[in-house]
Amino acid sequence: MAKLKAHAVLSALGDPTRRAIVEKLSERPHSVSKLAAPLGITLTAVAQHLQVLEECGLVRTEKIGRVRTAQLRADGFQVLRSWVDDRRSLVERQLDQLAAMLREDEN
């Protein structure tokens, strides 16, 4: 079901706020509050986004005391990378076929 997971990742990254969160987290792990501040949205909103990101394997969160800290996970990115590479190789195959056909036509 790697395909299904890739769809979940793409669906999650479709939202600009979640992409902002991911980019922020790619610097270093952050608490919910630290993520919310620069985005100008409520903690609740951030928590909701984090849940989506967590479900698709892009983020892991851990609550210590009253602070929940989020950090990126490699898993989701790996799945996404595979999906992209699959499509990309199919595109290139099509381009090769096209080129071959054009060569045929020249005869």
Next chain:
Amino acid sequence: MAKLKAHAVLSALGDPTRRAIVEKLSERPHSVSKLAAPLGITLTAVAQHLQVLEECGLVRTEKIGRVRTAQLRADGFQVLRSWVDDRRSLVERQLDQLAAMLREDEN
């Protein structure tokens, strides 16, 4: 502005119907009608999706006679791949740092 473009690609692929179109096109180029049939949506809807996919560099379309044919482009995928790889390398760096810190702690 490679970053902005990656965002456009991710935004486009956030929609399940557009992902279905992309996956269909990764077999071979298709006309608007051929894309619409299995999806159970109107030609108009497909045309709208194709416009989004075209704007972000994932698809190229060409109209010959009354038939518009869509095919995948490598460009959008390349941009997306770069974005994913950037994040992924940052994640791995963080994991390395964490591992190093844990080793420190063992002393």
Next chain:
DNA sequence: TCGTTACTGAAGTGTATGCTTCACTAATGG
């Protein structure tokens, strides 16, 4: 122990956007 901080869960709101309909143009083919 009391005030503040950090978050959570439920419930409601507003809006972006995916999709439709309809009226139209233009190419195709019998």
Next chain:
DNA sequence: CCATTAGTGAAGCATACACTTCAGTAACGA
């Protein structure tokens, strides 16, 4: 030519979902 097929543009609808508010809990720290 005439009927059919393929697609387009404008305009409207309707629903998903991003975000809020509010009321609550639990941890921290002075």
